[in-house]
Amino acid sequence: MKTTLAGCGGLFFLSSEAKGQETKIVESRGKERKFVYRTLGRTGLKLPVINMGVMNSDNPNLIRAALDSGMVLLDTAHGYMGGRNEETIGSVIKGRPRDSYMIGSKVSLPQDRSTGLYLEGATMEEFLRKLDISLKRLGVDHVEILYHHGVSRKESVVHEPVLKAMEKAKKEGKIRFAGISTHMNEPEVVHATVDSKFYDVILVAYNYQQKHLSEVRSAIARASQAGIGIVGMKAIRGGHRQTPSVQSAAAALKWVLQDPNVHTIVPGFTAFEEMETDLAVLENPNLTEDEKKALQKEASLTSLYCQGCRQCLNQCRDHLPIPDLMRAYMYTYDYRNLALAQDLVLSLNLASRACQDCSQCSVKCSVGFNVPAKIKDVVRLKDVPSEFIA
Amino acid sequence: MLGIVGFLWSPWAQAADFKFPSVNDWKQADNIQAFDSSTLYEYIDGGADLYLAYDFEELKVAEYQNDKKASVTVDVYRHRTPTHAFGIYSQERFPGANFIEVGVQGYQEKHALNFLSGNTYVKITSYDTGPEDQAVLLSFAKAVAGNLGEKGAFPSLLAAFPAEGKVKNSEKFMVRKFLGYPFLHSAFSADYEVSGKNFRLFIIEGKDQADCRDMMEKYLEQLGMKDKTVAEGQYTLSDAYHGEIDLHWRGARIWGILDLGDPGLRSKYSKLFEQELQKRK
Numbered sequence: 001m002k003t004t005l006a007g008c009g010g011l012f013f014l015s016s017e018a019k020g021q022e023t024k025i026v027e028s029r030g031k032e033r034k035f036v037y038r039t040l041g042r043t044g045l046k047l048p049v050i051n052m053g054v055m056n057s058d059n060p061n062l063i064r065a066a067l068d069s070g071m072v073l074l075d076t077a078h079g080y081m082g083g084r085n086e087e088t089i090g091s092v093i094k095g096r097p098r099d100s101y102m103i104g105s106k107v108s109l110p111q112d113r114s115t116g117l118y119l120e121g122a123t124m125e126e127f128l129r130k131l132d133i134s135l136k137r138l139g140v141d142h143v144e145i146l147y148h149h150g151v152s153r154k155e156s157v158v159h160e161p162v163l164k165a166m167e168k169a170k171k172e173g174k175i176r177f178a179g180i181s182t183h184m185n186e187p188e189v190v191h192a193t194v195d196s197k198f199y200d201v202i203l204v205a206y207n208y209q210q211k212h213l214s215e216v217r218s219a220i221a222r223a224s225q226a227g228i229g230i231v232g233m234k235a236i237r238g239g240h241r242q243t244p245s246v247q248s249a250a251a252a253l254k255w256v257l258q259d260p261n262v263h264t265i266v267p268g269f270t271a272f273e274e275m276e277t278d279l280a281v282l283e284n285p286n287l288t289e290d291e292k293k294a295l296q297k298e299a300s301l302t303s304l305y306c307q308g309c310r311q312c313l314n315q316c317r318d319h320l321p322i323p324d325l326m327r328a329y330m331y332t333y334d335y336r337n338l339a340l341a342q343d344l345v346l347s348l349n350l351a352s353r354a355c356q357d358c359s360q361c362s363v364k365c366s367v368g369f370n371v372p373a374k375i376k377d378v379v380r381l382k383d384v385p386s387e388f389i390a
Numbered sequence: 391m392l393g394i395v396g397f398l399w400s401p402w403a404q405a406a407d408f409k410f411p412s413v414n415d416w417k418q419a420d421n422i423q424a425f426d427s428s429t430l431y432e433y434i435d436g437g438a439d440l441y442l443a444y445d446f447e448e449l450k451v452a453e454y455q456n457d458k459k460a461s462v463t464v465d466v467y468r469h470r471t472p473t474h475a476f477g478i479y480s481q482e483r484f485p486g487a488n489f490i491e492v493g494v495q496g497y498q499e500k501h502a503l504n505f506l507s508g509n510t511y512v513k514i515t516s517y518d519t520g521p522e523d524q525a526v527l528l529s530f531a532k533a534v535a536g537n538l539g540e541k542g543a544f545p546s547l548l549a550a551f552p553a554e555g556k557v558k559n560s561e562k563f564m565v566r567k568f569l570g571y572p573f574l575h576s577a578f579s580a581d582y583e584v585s586g587k588n589f590r591l592f593i594i595e596g597k598d599q600a601d602c603r604d605m606m607e608k609y610l611e612q613l614g615m616k617d618k619t620v621a622e623g624q625y626t627l628s629d630a631y632h633g634e635i636d637l638h639w640r641g642a643r644i645w646g647i648l649d650l651g652d653p654g655l656r657s658k659y660s661k662l663f664e665q666e667l668q669k670r671k
Binding site: 056081087184233270 | 423428429432433435436439440443481482483517518564570571631632
């Protein structure tokens with residue numbers, strides 16, 4: 001497999017084809033379409049490169065349309081919509097041939113939110129109890145992939161009760177493959193997963209705006225080379241780590257799929273037009289030159305965005321609401337919405353000489369913003385009469 | 391400005407000042423965690439997307455522990471309006487749940503109790519509470535509900551759904567992209583089961599007649615009926631994703647029936663729904 005890197009400004013474009021990639025002619029709602037498939041690592045499961053993240057959809061006809069259009073894997077979790085998400089999927093797959101779809105679900109156990117480590121109640125019995133409830137809601141006797149849900153620490157990757165529960169569930173035929181999902185501290189979790197030699201699949205947040213992108217990419221490559229199936233998530237919406245400015249969903253999806261170590265992705269969609277966008281990418285996941293340029297432009301815009309880590313809050317001598325001020329800066333220079341920026345600045349009730357009196361700034365921004373310069377710039381909006389802006 | 395004053399005087403403003411209650415034999419941890427729309431992901435990860443769609447404003451979380459090291463966590467999600475709080479509650483409510491009278495409505499299961507009150511959605515979870523689990527959860531729920539003030543009621547429009555054949559507690563509020571179409575905004579729906587047939591009634595409340603016209607025009611365009619004259623009245627539409635839909639547009643309301651092939655039953659429920667809606671003009 002030959003892979004080349006090209007790009008600038010930290011955003012790389014890879015020219016390569018995944019091992020085991022193939023094109024299949026698929027019956028898609030009465031039409032024949034050619035969809036790109038890849039093999040999910042050592043599981044051997046052949047999957048379209050885009051499947052459905054069901055998470056936020058309560059619309060059975062949308063899920064039905066996704067399956068009828070050629071998507072195969074439905075990604076859900078025990079906890080999504082308090083269980084209604086699995087129940088909705090169950091109503092759709094009822095009566096369908098069991099080999100016409102696959103299910104990836106997830107079970108989580110009580111964690112200390114601040115440390116990511118498990119609490120006392122994180123037992124094998126609780127994990128299996130939740131799995132049984134999920135199977136009942138889905139109306140199936142097994143799922144293809146069961147993920148250990150939302151892991152952010154290497155210690156939690158090998159939490160023994162979970163490993164024992166997964167082993168037992170595999171033996172009893174309730175799950176085919178053991179997976180792990182991570183959307184925080186991903187590189188550490190992915191490396192620990194490879195080292196554990198336990199898991200078959202990793203579901204990992206991966207997008208072109210991640211600030212630790214190179215570490216995520218390297219970890220994914222190592223896992224893939226170890227034979228682990230890689231499912232990408234948060235390709236378009238990256239949760240709190242991602243800026244809100246993805247202009248082209250298709251380009252964002254294609255960017256993830258250009259990495260041959262990613263075998264499929266499960267973007268969440270709640271509208272038919274979004275599904276159609278995904279299906280078009282499934283036919284042709286290659287980035288066009290225009291899409292590459294657009295992504296480069298967007299990646300360069302990340303310098304306008306606060307990543308919301310909030311580490312600065314305790315560093316500022318005057319306890320200024322720095323994340324809010326950085327948001328005002330974004331409104332000013334990216335959104336070009338001065339009224340919105342001014343409203344925000346005024347709502348913060350800043351002192352008259354905010355950020356003017358320190359000879360040296362004690363704030364060390366995690367993404368390298370020159371915080372005092374941006375604050376001094378944006379607080380000028382306080383003194384601009386509103387009628388000049390509106 | 392008047393809108394802001396109105397909010398401050400509304401009963402829902404109390405929720406913003408909510409204080410966690412003291413509960414006998416339980417010690418509250420010192421730190422109360424708070425999350426806003428930019429930090430909710432830190433607490434519920436990707437699940438935050440759905441809450442944000444329902445105009446989530448703030449989450450406060452308190453932990454309690456007793457002498458036996460059992461613990462209870464209380465999450466109080468505050469949304470912009472009671473309708474939005476009902477919406478997210480309705481997305482997670484199972485019609486067959488074990489319902490209880492707390493707030494507007496609640497339900498409980500092993501180690502969990504959820505309830506709706508005003509513009510808040512409260513989720514209480516327990517650990518190691520032993521055989522007293524359900525009683526413990528209920529006592530916490532009552533104490534929290536007491537501090538939330540005015541409990542409010544279900545959205546009034548829900549009363550317009552005909553009672554005959556309605557699946558109890560199946561009503562939902564979908565905040566956007568109803569039917570999977572971005573041009574159809576929020577809608578209420580309820581599930582029905584009649585003579586072995588399962589179907590759904592829905593109603594979209596537009597801002598005004600023009601808003602509904604805009605939705606109708608876009609929907610007809612979606613269905614390849616761009617040239618059809620758009621006027622108030624009844625439509626029977628063939629939707630590639632949803633099958634045949636009976637749709638009615640009058641004034642600022644669009645309502646209809648989904649997933650029901652039987653024309654006789656469709657006609658019956660169209661009339662029943664219209665009669666109920668006319669009572670609530």
